[in-house]
Amino acid sequence: AIMIAxxxxALAAAGVIYILLLPISRRSFxxxxxxxxxxxxxDEPAPHSPG
Known part of the structure; x- marks a missing residue:
């Protein structure tokens, strides 16, 4: 409904929300x-000496 009115x-608000979520996404990554x-x-096996 807001997209029609x-x-x-609405597009500006979505853009602002997206920009605000970028740092959170980066930190999570x-x-x-x-x-x-x-x-x-x-998970790597412990290195062992040959011999």
């Missing part, structure tokens, strides 16, 4: 990447 206002790297490190 005020399309430019980095947190998940760090967790994945930690899992990979813990």
């Amino acid at each position: 005020e399309p430019w206002g 980095h947190r998940l990447r760090r967790a994945a790297e930690d899992l990979q490190e813990s």
Whole structure:
């Protein structure tokens, strides 16, 4: 309904919300990447010396 009544206002509000969510998304991505790297490190077998 708001898109019909005020399309430019709704579009501007959606843009502002999107811009505000970008830092949250970036922080979440980095947190998940760090967790994945930690899992990979813990899954790697311990290095052993040949012989």
